[in-house]
Ligand code: NAD
Ligand code: IPM
């Protein structure tokens with residue numbers, strides 16, 4: 001029987017809380033579907049800093065490289081705000097993405113019908129929404145050199161310092177993430193909208209040209225359009241259903257996906273998959289994590305919505321283990337529970353109601369799996 005190795009990195013804040021619910025789901029698939037998961041757990045982010053003085057120990061990095069898939073909760077928290085930049089919790093996550101070369105970050109935003117009235121936008125705008133943001137994840141301004149804070153005594157520079165980050169993309173980096181977007185589009189609505197700022201940035205001009213090149217040479221059957229990212233942000237709020245797949249850079253993708261989250265009702269709903277190139281076994285290196293952060297404002301109170309993390313595990317079943325039917329089941333269980341009116345506090349609409357806790361939401365989803 002195939003054994004799937006799964007490294008779980010709960011992280012900080014609500015990370016461990018939502019991950020506890022994923023563990024229930026993993027356990028359910030093990031018991032009821034005969035799947036064999038070899039689950040291990042390790043530290044990342046502030047939790048790793050507290051133990052090792054680094055947000056990602058080298059041994060943990062090696063375990064992540066060796067695992068079939070990594071599941072991450074969230075990292076960060078006020079406690080770590082004043083740490084040196086090089087050991088901040090977020091650096092642990094960025095190291096994982098970079099060293100595993102997870103260049104394609106899939107962030108689907110789907111509005112479940114039961115939540116169409118919970119979005120901050122009108123039901124008519126969001127009902128039936130199903131878009132996929134493909135965010136480049138290992139380059140761009142997050143990683144470009146030069147970077148840093150240094151002295152700058154240019155006359156007139158009050159304070160005498162300068163902060164530098166560099167937006168840098170190679171054609172190869174753009175082409176590979178564009179291919180991911182076109183491949184994914186072929187399995188859905190067959191449309192890709194590429195977003196950049198080619199009107200003000202050379203890296204945006206290159207982005208547009210290279211995405212167009214990949215389209216013309218390899219995916220002429222997919223419909224491609226280009227949009228400036230600022231207009232894209234507005235269009236996402238005005239009429240999000242015009243999009244199928246959006247492909248964009250690291251920073252724009254970060255911002256646009258948080259905006260897209262609210263179309264679905266809550267940031268607590270958005271899962272993600274970060275994928276590398278296919279390895280010899282045909283599967284990519286992969287890390288799965290909710291789009292949200294460690295939510296320090298609600299941590300430790302049982303208020304967090306675990307659905308984003310649970311749906312990230314559904315993506316893991318689909319993309320890392322080839323278990324599409326099981327992924328569909330899990331998504332169906334989430335849909336069922338939402339249709340039954342089960343809501344965590346973040347999903348309380350204007351009419352209110354009694355929210356369930358993080359743990360109760362997990363229990364409902366497991367019960368719905370059993371009832372399918
Ligand atoms: P956040 O995503 O943690 O929280 C934003 C808001 O959304 C908060 O009001 C929070 O309560 C709410 N929220 C988020 N997830 C929720 C959930 N599952 N259920 C219910 N409500 C939820 O963003 P932030 O407050 O800007 O950042 C907090 C910390 O998290 C920072 O240290 C940041 O760097 C880090 N962060 C980490 C990740 C990650 O690990 N992938 C992502 C984003 C932010
Ligand atoms: C995300 C987060 C991360 C990012 C941070 C925590 C490094 O905001 O995954 O969306 O900016 O990529």
Ligand code: MN
Pocket residue numbers: 254255258291
């Ligand atoms: Mn983000």
